[in-house]
Amino acid sequence: MLPVAVDAMGGDNAPHEIIAGAQKAIDDHGIPVLLVGKPEVLEEITEIPILPASEVIEMDAEAGSSVRQMKDSSLVRAAEAVRDGAASAMVSAGNTGATMASALLRMGRIKNIARPAIATLLPSPGGTPTVLLDSGANSECNSEWLLQFGQMGAVFAQHRLDIKEPRVALLSIGEEPGKGSPLIKESFESFSTAQFNGGSFVGNIEGRDLLTDTADVAVTDGFTGNVALKTIEGTMKTFFSTMLEKMTSRPEATSALEILGPELDELFKLFHPDTYGGAMLLGVKGVCIISHGSSGALAIENAIKVAAEMDDANIVESLRSSFS
Amino acid sequence: MLPVAVDAMGGDNAPHEIIAGAQKAIDDHGIPVLLVGKPEVLEEITEIPILPASEVIEMDAEAGSSVRQMKDSSLVRAAEAVRDGAASAMVSAGNTGATMASALLRMGRIKNIARPAIATLLPSPGGTPTVLLDSGANSECNSEWLLQFGQMGAVFAQHRLDIKEPRVALLSIGEEPGKGSPLIKESFESFSTAQFNGGSFVGNIEGRDLLTDTADVAVTDGFTGNVALKTIEGTMKTFFSTMLEKMTSRPEATSALEILGPELDELFKLFHPDTYGGAMLLGVKGVCIISHGSSGALAIENAIKVAAEMDDANIVESLRSSFS
Numbered sequence: 314m315l316p317v318a319v320d321a322m323g324g325d326n327a328p329h330e331i332i333a334g335a336q337k338a339i340d341d342h343g344i345p346v347l348l349v350g351k352p353e354v355l356e357e358i359t360e361i362p363i364l365p366a367s368e369v370i371e372m373d374a375e376a377g378s379s380v381r382q383m384k385d386s387s388l389v390r391a392a393e394a395v396r397d398g399a400a401s402a403m404v405s406a407g408n409t410g411a412t413m414a415s416a417l418l419r420m421g422r423i424k425n426i427a428r429p430a431i432a433t434l435l436p437s438p439g440g441t442p443t444v445l446l447d448s449g450a451n452s453e454c455n456s457e458w459l460l461q462f463g464q465m466g467a468v469f470a471q472h473r474l475d476i477k478e479p480r481v482a483l484l485s486i487g488e489e490p491g492k493g494s495p496l497i498k499e500s501f502e503s504f505s506t507a508q509f510n511g512g513s514f515v516g517n518i519e520g521r522d523l524l525t526d527t528a529d530v531a532v533t534d535g536f537t538g539n540v541a542l543k544t545i546e547g548t549m550k551t552f553f554s555t556m557l558e559k560m561t562s563r564p565e566a567t568s569a570l571e572i573l574g575p576e577l578d579e580l581f582k583l584f585h586p587d588t589y590g591g592a593m594l595l596g597v598k599g600v601c602i603i604s605h606g607s608s609g610a611l612a613i614e615n616a617i618k619v620a621a622e623m624d625d626a627n628i629v630e631s632l633r634s635s636f637s
Numbered sequence: 638m639l640p641v642a643v644d645a646m647g648g649d650n651a652p653h654e655i656i657a658g659a660q661k662a663i664d665d666h667g668i669p670v671l672l673v674g675k676p677e678v679l680e681e682i683t684e685i686p687i688l689p690a691s692e693v694i695e696m697d698a699e700a701g702s703s704v705r706q707m708k709d710s711s712l713v714r715a716a717e718a719v720r721d722g723a724a725s726a727m728v729s730a731g732n733t734g735a736t737m738a739s740a741l742l743r744m745g746r747i748k749n750i751a752r753p754a755i756a757t758l759l760p761s762p763g764g765t766p767t768v769l770l771d772s773g774a775n776s777e778c779n780s781e782w783l784l785q786f787g788q789m790g791a792v793f794a795q796h797r798l799d800i801k802e803p804r805v806a807l808l809s810i811g812e813e814p815g816k817g818s819p820l821i822k823e824s825f826e827s828f829s830t831a832q833f834n835g836g837s838f839v840g841n842i843e844g845r846d847l848l849t850d851t852a853d854v855a856v857t858d859g860f861t862g863n864v865a866l867k868t869i870e871g872t873m874k875t876f877f878s879t880m881l882e883k884m885t886s887r888p889e890a891t892s893a894l895e896i897l898g899p900e901l902d903e904l905f906k907l908f909h910p911d912t913y914g915g916a917m918l919l920g921v922k923g924v925c926i927i928s929h930g931s932s933g934a935l936a937i938e939n940a941i942k943v944a945a946e947m948d949d950a951n952i953v954e955s956l957r958s959s960f961s
Contacts, residue, residue, distance in 0.1 A: 373813070438879040449810060452818045486773060486863040489697070494776045494860045520864045521871030536818045537864055539810040540844045540857075544865045547845030548872040552908065555762040559900045566900055572893035576883045584876065 317620045318391040318400035321350035322369040323407020325607050332359045334613025344621045347400055349391040366390040376410030392419035395599035402600035402620035406608040420599040425636040429596030430462045432469050434589040440526030441474050449539035456500040459532055465595040466530035467512035468635055472626040479512035482528035488517050510635045549584050590615025600624050641944045642715040642724035645674035646693040647731020649931050656683045658937025668945045671724055673715040690714040700734030716743035719923040726924035726944035730932040737774055744923040749960040753920030754786045756793050758913040764850030765798050773863035780824040783856055789919040790854035791836035792959055796950045803836035806852035812841050834959045873908050914939025924948050
């Protein structure tokens with residue numbers, strides 16, 4: 314079994330939380346890991362095998378030029394390890410743009426796929442999560458790309474969520490076919506007659522449907538998708554912190570809140586991005602999992618698990634054959 | 638004091654909840670109301686003065702053609718009442734597109750403003766609400782329109798929220814100037830050198846900042862704005878209902894939850910769209926308040942209050958002079 318290449322230098326909590334998550338993936342799930350990064354830093358902390366990389370692409374660095382110039386960076390080396398068959402997949406909580414660029418430039422695009430897209434899982438209590446894509450790779454899109462996102466999203470929902478006939482929808486501002494931006498109106502027509510690898514197009518959905526069981530795959534451009542994703546995160550954060558503040562403002566409330574501890578934990582977990590272990594970059598010739606910059610050990614552990622599962626499920630091969 | 642023209646026939650809960658809200662506005666706030674709608678329906682229920690209108694534009698009707706054809710509809714008559722000086726403002730929970738079209742076609746645009754935009758208030762606990770615009774009037778925009786939205790939003794924040802020097806931001810997918818769609822990048826440049834009626838441009842914000850005190854005015858195109866707005870609504874709804882479900886799954890939790898009743902009420906109110914009484918259509922020559930289709934009496938009461946306040950504050954005159 315090939316190891317998962319984990320960028321040990323990327324993310325707000327690197328390298329300690331990354332290493333802790335990697336160790337958990339090894340110990341609890343038996344998944345081999347290859348840590349990518351500076352040996353002099355990593356050897357001090359861990360005995361996990363290391364793939365040396367002397368450079369680190371900073372979180373706010375310009376993606377394209379960094380990847381081209383920093384050939385010995387942990388991100389570039391991780392992507393090369395997947396390309397060269399030394400790793401089954403890569404995981405990074407570092408610079409998202411540079412992660413995408415590394416994967417795209419080193420692994421390459423799957424034939425006939427115009428643009429890779431980031432697929433994120435959104436919690437949908439009582440149902441299966443909703444796949445949102447593109448959640449940030451392409452800030453301007455055309456309708457052909459959106460259609461491919463829908464088709465990639467369907468394959469992803471089948472492999473990642475075990476949904477045989479995924480319901481694919483366009484994210485718009487009204488359910489009727491005529492509603493939305495010119496891009497969405499044009500896409501509505503092409504989606505209506507397209508195939509989705511056994512799934513089907515169910516029309517437009519709205520922002521309020523994202524966290525419900527209305528559709529399995531929500532397709533949008535990377536700008537709208539990223540705004541929606543971060544809006545969800547921000548809304549939850551504000552709601553949660555305001556709730557805790559209000560509910561600890563008198564002693565009786567605080568005591569009641571303590572009783573609700575298990576439920577609060579469950580809620581927090583259900584809606585926390587770490588639970589799903591990161592998004593997947595679809596369309597490149599290898600498994601690439603993009604974790605949140607703020608990922609802790611749990612998020613990294615989950616991301617490594619997802620990476621191994623996606624490799625196991627042969628998702629890249631499935632995408633390749635469905636676009637051939 | 639001129640009455641507020643209230644579309645008695647629009648919204649999911651018309652006419653009863655609309656009338657109940659209007660009655661509260663009259664009784665508790667001393668605001669005169671003119672109900673616009675079918676006399677034979679309304680006279681049976683209320684003694685509030687009526688402006689007769691024999692037609693009703695349905696919630697899902699095509700906006701432009703409905704307004705052009707249904708000249709005796711409650712929406713068109715309400716807009717005409719404002720235009721003709723028979724009412725100080727209009728309020729509707731009906732078809733949003735038709736409400737905008739009625740206001741635009743009957744009241745007209747303020748000189749030099751290219752496109753009206755919908756300004757919505759987003760809760761920001763601990764700070765003043767954030768003005769989001771455009772939240773749905775224009776699904777495709779150019780950078781000149783966005784700049785005007787920013788300038789209208791600043792005037793609105795001054796009048797509606799009493800913020801003297803509003804912080805105006807662009808909603809994007811990264812804080813750096815280079816981040817975002819081509820529209821946002823272009824807008825960043827024009828915003829950087831523009832005046833905002835005493836306010837100032839503070840750069841890009843992300844979806845996660847919308848419900849925080851990072852900016853006072855968040856500018857975006859109507860497609861992205863509407864997706865963000867409905868995503869917030871949907872996230873809150875899902876979070877709230879999941880919380881209540883989890884927290885009533887064992888007797889001890891249910892008892893604890895009962896103790897937290899006052900805090901839950903406060904939270905619910907803080908995040909519920911009804912609290913702010915609707916959005917305002919900025920850029921037309923009159924006050925037009927657009928309420929949520931699901932508005933109940935409280936939402937309508939608040940909308941009428943906001944309408945009267947905005948007329949009182951002479952916001953239309955302020956917009957006119959800042960764009961002259």
